Amino acid sequence: MDYKLEVAVIPVSDVDRSVHFYRALGWRFDAEFADDEGYRLVQLTPPGSPASIIFGSGVTDAEPGSTQGLHLIVDDVVAARADLAERGVEVSEVFHDKTGVFHHAGTAGRVEGPDPERRTYSSFASFSDPDGNGWVLQEVTTRLPGRV
Template identity: 85%
Template sequence: MDYRFELAVIPVSDIDRAVHFYRTLGWRFDAEFADDEGYRLVQFTPPGSPASIIFGSGVTDAEPGSTQGLHLIVDDVVAAREDLLSKGVNASEVFHDKTGVFHHAGTEGRVEGPDPKRASYGSFLSFTDPDGNGWVLQEVTTRLPGRV
């Protein structure tokens, strides 16, 4: 039995502002649905990703901006940072974790710059959407065995 992760719901306070932000990132606008009772959902997919995000009204009870640690995998975290900056996104500096493994929560344990060995899975950057939902970009150049 396969269990494929396809969707994350993120809470936002202003749907139209979120639509503008994710369009600015260059993410694919997949769908929008609204009814007469105030229910509205919008779906976007990051370039190259099999998973999407949904936000809107009536799709989650979570507080806007409360979703943290959403990860996007990139081939080159330095180039990805430049891309985000060119789109007006306030991206963090590239960092690696003091443990040399997965990053700590928040900004604890961050060491400036990419992983010194530029090891796959070892370099990161972060940014937030306008509500404060937190995204982390992780550089992966060689997958662990069994991963695609």
């Protein structure tokens, strides 16, 4: 049995502002559904991703901005960071973790610059949406065995 992660639900306070933010990143606008009772759902997908995000009104009880650590996998974290900055996003400088492995929560353990050996899975940059939902760019150049 395959279990494929398809959608991440993120809590936002202003649906239209969030639509504008994610579309400005170049994300594909997939769908929008609403009813007369205030329920509204919007789905967008990052370029090249098989998984999407959903947000809206009445979609989640989570506090806006409470989702952290969503990872966007990129081939070149330096180029991806530059792309986001050119789109007006406040994005961190590229960093790696002091352990040389996965990054710590928040900004603890960050070392400036990409991983010195540019090892796959080891270089990052981070940004947040207007509500504070946290995203991490992670550079992956060679997948671990069994990963596609």
